Amino acid sequence: MDLNEILEEVISDIEIRGAQTDAKIEVRNLPHIQANKSQMRHLFQNLITNAIKFSPSGSKVEIHTAKVQEHKHPYASIRVVDHGKGIDPAFLPNIF
Numbered sequence: 292m293d294l295n296e297i298l299e300e301v302i303s304d305i306e307i308r309g310a311q312t313d314a315k316i317e318v319r320n321l322p323h324i325q326a327n328k329s330q331m332r333h334l335f336q337n338l339i340t341n342a343i344k345f346s347p348s349g350s351k352v353e354i355h356t357a358k359v360q361e362h363k364h365p366y367a368s369i370r371v372v373d374h375g376k377g378i379d380p381a382f383l384p385n386i387f
Contacts, residue, residue: 292328294321294369298354301335305343314343319355322367342373350374 298318316339335354342352353372360366378386 292326292331293323294331294367297328297332298335301332301339304336305339313349314346315349315351316343317351317353317355319353321354321356321369322359324367338371342371342375345375346373347375 295318298321302316302318339352339354346352350373353370355370355372356367359368
């Protein structure tokens, strides 16, 4: 599946529901991968919605491929970068 297509759908949904506000979402060259489309859609929707929700008004949310490995079991590392204050380190064990 093409992750760029999934992200376009998610971004369109967020805009339609009015959740985007004035955030600028920048997507850069995501790969084709083997995955469950509905799970990837749900994952991106949660990540983007949270990035927008917890970032300053008008800030940029970036989504791009950080790394693609072509080994025995290929994988892609996707980064969602926002400019929010982040998660208090004391809560990280409970979240991740």
